[in-house]
Amino acid sequence: MKARVNVTLKPGVLDPQGAAVRHSLGSLGFAGVDKVRQGKVIELDLTENDPIKAKSQVEDMCEKLLANTVIENYSVEIL
Amino acid sequence: MRAAVIQFPGSNCDRDMAVALNRFTTKKDPVKMVWHKESGLPGNLDLIAIPGGFSFGDYLRCGAIAARSPIMNAVIEFANNGGYVLGVCNGFQVLTESGLLPGALMRNSNLKFICKNIQLKVETQSSNFTSCYSKNEIINTPIAHHDGNYNADKDTIKELKDHDRIAFSYVDNPNGSMGNIAGILSENRRVLGMMPHPERLNDPMLGGIDGNRLFQSIYETLVTS
Secondary structure, X not given: OEEEXXXXXXXXXXXXXXXXXXXXXXXXXXXXXXXXXXXEEEEEEOOOOOHHHHHHHHHHHHHHHHOOOOOEEEEEEEO | OOEEEEEOOOEOOHHHXXXXXXXXXXXXXXXXXXXXXXXXXXXXXXXXXXXXXOHHHHOOOOOHHHHOOHHHHXXXXXXXXXXXXXXXXXXXXXHHHOOOOXXXXXOOOOOOOEEEEEEEEEOOOOOOOOOOOXXXXXXXXXXXXXOOEEEOOHHHHHHHHHOOOEEEEEOXXXXXXXXXXXXXXXXXXXXXXXXXXXXXXXXXXXXXOOOHHHHHHHHHHXXXX
16 A cells, blocks of 8 residues: 655744755746645555554654654645 | 764764864764664764754655654754754754755755855844844855745744844845844754855954854853853
């Protein structure tokens, strides 16, 4: 079973990388981009076959390592 | 003083830290270097230092992997029992990731790695790491980091200010840190995390000695206690 974790910065946390990407998009002529927020995607191959158990395991992984919940939110998709 | 320096793959200020600390240890009992895979610490330690560097290549987040390495359980237990812990640069990132200090260190606001000498303001004299400085004194210290932008929620920043837990602040904020914060103390004031490198400016041959008084402070605390 595969899982995909999306880690994003919490609203209100300054994202200088997102701001730099937005600026660069503007200089390439892509007008109308108000805001860019950059995050990361982590894909996991799991031995667990039960999607409910798998989701709960991955959420535990997010709390303990994959996300820093001081500054980041996460969401888990079981694929 | 009995001290240990924790070494992770990618630590690169570990030996500088040991040299700085060994000014205050005895020849018979010098600083112990402790590899991250160890599960226990040497006995009767007074101070643990977590050095600068790029532990685990800064993968995932700076300090994130190091904070979950086997030795950190022992370091957290040591701190929870009232032991002194100093984290410098990557060591500060490891301390926030391990939950020993609040907040997080994010990418510098200008997105650049900054390596230069800067001025720091000593915000409090009332800690055993800063007792040999004067409050509001301006000192020189080098910084060398890409992720030193201190970030925490409003309540945490207020708590740090209200309880005099900001140890050092930047005179001219180089990295976007909230409240110009360069270094903070734990609630019991025995864990200090800071981005600047006191161990790099503790000898006239290195261009200054302002960093040395941090180690002197903790040494004097220990010999008089």
